[in-house]
Amino acid sequence: MTAPPRWAVGIFDLKLPVLVALVLFTALVLLLIFVAKRRPNMYIRPLAGITAIEEAIGRATEMGRPVLYVPGIDDVNNIQTIYSMVILEHVAKKVAQYGTPLIVPTCRAFVTPMAEETVKQGFTNAGSPELWHDGIVRYMSDEQFAFTAATNGIILRERPAATLLMGSFYAESLMLAETGFMAGSIQVAGTANIHQLPFFVVACDYTLIGEEFFAATAYLSREPSLLGTIKAQDGFKAMILAFLMAGLFVETLAWLGVPVPAAADGIHTVLYDWLRF
Amino acid sequence: MNGRVSGREGWIRRLEQVDRRVIFVLMGLAIILPLYTGWSLQQTPTKPVQDFHAALETLPPGTKIFIADDWDPGSKAELETAAVAVLTHCFRRGLRVIDATQWGTGAIIVNDTLERVARSMGKTYGEDYVYLGFKEGREVVMQAAAENLRGVYPRDYRGTPVAKLPILEGIGSLRDVALLVSVSAGYPGTKEWVQQVQRRFNVPMIAICNGVSEPEYQPYYNSGQLRGLVGGLANIAVYERLIGAEGFGTRAMVAQSSGHYMLAALILAGNLFFALSRRRTLLAVAIAVAGGGFFLWTIVRILAGP
Amino acid sequence: MMPFAHLALLMKLLCQVFFTLAVLSFLYRDNPIYRFAEHFFVGVAAGYWIVLQFHTVFLPKLWTPFVQKGLMGQGIAPEESRFQILLLAIPGALGLLMFAQFSRNTSWLARWPMATVIGSFSGLAIIGFAQGDLIPQIQANVLPILRPGSLTRLGAAPAFSTEQLWAFLDATSYPILTIGVICCLIYFFFSTEHRGATGAAAMVGVWFLMVSFGASYGRTVATRVSLFLERATFLLIEKTPVGGWQVRNAAVTAVVAAAMIVFLVWYFRIARREAPAETQ
């Protein structure tokens, strides 16, 4: 590995590739957030996960059994908990439209009022705020395993037909998914905690993987800052893809011993000096 | 699915939904019983482990290295074993160790482990090794230590000013050490050291971590950001053998293997019952033949013996 | 009479065994022994953090320099400036604002220290992820279509041997990395629908993701087994030196376990008849 191209003068030490990538990406994020404010219906492909959530709610309605929604076990300082509320609002709205019971166990004292507000908002959006009652959002315990045991108790007693696990989960992921599976409910999970994804994938009917979780919230809420970010990341990913393809081409030529044509010298310089710094 | 549950299917359903405590007992026995055997199993090191070993093996004696012991009692099984092996290797090769932790809850157990190994090998504190202890700040501390080590750690864990420690002569920052060894149990750990120090300050780095983190750190090994990687107790045991200091890892390997095979059997059995109860005969036969065949072959190989 | 130090060691062993078994008793079901141990642990952990922060940060980084060097002007090294040391009042004050959290009227002040912490970690994350993850990982994936020399190796290997298998796997490594990363990136691309070529690529991408989750699953199993293995070794196999003699941990385990079982039988058979039903 050669040293990165630098521009070190005085107190400055500008690592150019990092600097350029950061400036480019930041500009892209800000630009697309700006655009998203003007055009909130920017295209995001429909996600199978959202359809899966809606189908699960539909089945719960058919069976006349409740929907269980767990917004993760992290506090409000975790961004996933906050984004989980976007999905909860959507779920609350759907549930209110069908008149299906909803249960939201929470693991943090601070999350509880937030979840209450969100469910009320969802009910109001569906035009039936009178459905709200105190038994919907249930604060269990701040302690991980106590919360898990209590939630498992709810699953076994009230047998929800749909279990939605959306947010930041840790070791309890597999215990909740196992109990839900045993109780025969349709399970949809979503988390950006990569370590827990394998356990959700094997025990749930559908899993929103990492970035899909954030994309789902952007899709549902149409909030400019979420939407613009997803679009900006897509844009940057497209650039990465182009870079990888170009790199593949150039590297293969080099491997085959084909001399790079003089016309492509510019590309060659960029790929060799910038990418392989 | 038809509504009528025949006798055979009811039996399968009951097995499928067996009380979890039965499985707990099976798993417990699978791990506990082999502890009483004295068998030993052969092991071949993989390339990342060989690279890890080589990175420490090629340093000349007297070289100063930095060990980031980022673990706590929650990963004692794997990482205390790992730390003991790494320290034994370093001391045996005459490397001088600067140790610190980013895990507050690990401050005491890391100190105890370091002291135990150092004392058993007759090393002098302050000369051959030093423990800088814990400072709050996670990534802040990591990049600060790479900027100015003495600024972050004005005194060591025992309260001695670092200026009085001969081992730290000529070490102004992490850029002055020959190698950064990350013993990592998660956040903050190897990933954060790579992000904040390895690339930014061009410090050569190797890592030894728990099994859970290993897949996540493999891309760093593949990209050359980590020059060696040991992950999980099985690989730690191989490393113990490479340095000729067989410890807990090596002794635990029979029980570890048996636990793994029990878990594999549980996954296969669960899916077999699942396939049977859903009348998916082809899947059931496939699982039974593949799984049964593999376990039969395992038994044959064990009986054939070394 | 046993010396005090030995008694302390023996008590330590007893506590270690008790707390280990107390947690394991949760496997049977939630019970008062587990609850007691868990609550005690929460208290000990909270106390531990406070003491740790006091000794490693508060005292050496804030109190001693600020009071001794800053306010009293003692022992300032030539390269230090007293003014800079007095500036420690800023983080000290921001830290104290954390306490504003405990009153409803002042809780907004607690956002100030939180804002500095979040800002700093965001800044570090930007640099760390861009410089340590993003660019090196993209760079590492700029590869030729085949690993140089891998085809020759494959050709040279005898047919239907394990050697040929390894040569084949080696030859696939660059295509796998290239195709895998590209397809997974396409899967996480949300601006186009997954149809046609993109759909096919996204499907391949999911396969790669599943394989990588499988690897995580397998390694997670390994870690969990190791953790219990270590506990079992401690409870049943290890011996603890106390003074001149070796105490068998297994004996202590047997005694403590017997006492626990008696208590639990009594609790679930008799004491809990009147108690409200528990969950799980």
Added chain:
Amino acid sequence: MRREIPLFLTFLFGTFFVSMNFLQGDRLREATGGFLPDQINDWMSIIISFTYVLGVGNVLRIHVKKVARRENGWGYSAATLAGLAAMMIYGLILWIPLGIAFDGQPASVEPGREWMTGMQTGSVFNWFYDAVYTPMQSTMYALLAFFISSAAFRAFRVRSFQAALLAVTALLLIVGGVPLGETVWSGFPELTSWVMEILQTAGKRAILIGAALGAISTGVKIILGVEKSYLGGRA
């Protein structure tokens, strides 16, 4: 003011840590007499360490309330408070008179009083750490060995081709990643190492790139004040 000052602080400290990457630390240190970056780094350590007070404050508040009101299970809360008190007394309170008298350094405590010296070897504080903290924490995680096995039997279902890929990789690593695997087939180490280094790295690398983009965009939004949800409430 309630929002502007925190947003300004976030911006200030965020840009400081970003720009430090593009400045030469040593020259900056000379120019500022060590103020940048060393002092700021220390400041952050101090502020972060105060955040732990919050955590303990919450523990205290919840459990004192339970004990005071004799709520259901208040005895357990009393155990929490007892644990907290024991650690504070032996780690801190007994030590304060000694510590301030001796320059705040445990090294200067006179012989025979080691048991009072906070976190040093031989102290009562360390005894509690060894006797309670170590076994509890390591056993808590050891429980997962059992939960994972019960989930493996009862909820790990190969219902699709994707799940089958996951299952096959997992099984391969479970049986092949231990020494017994090598006894069964000598090729397992080579095969598992290829799976780890190449096959699974492709997916992990893509996740890493995606997570990096996510983290950078979140960081940028927080520093520039676009994302304010951490100040409480939704953005």
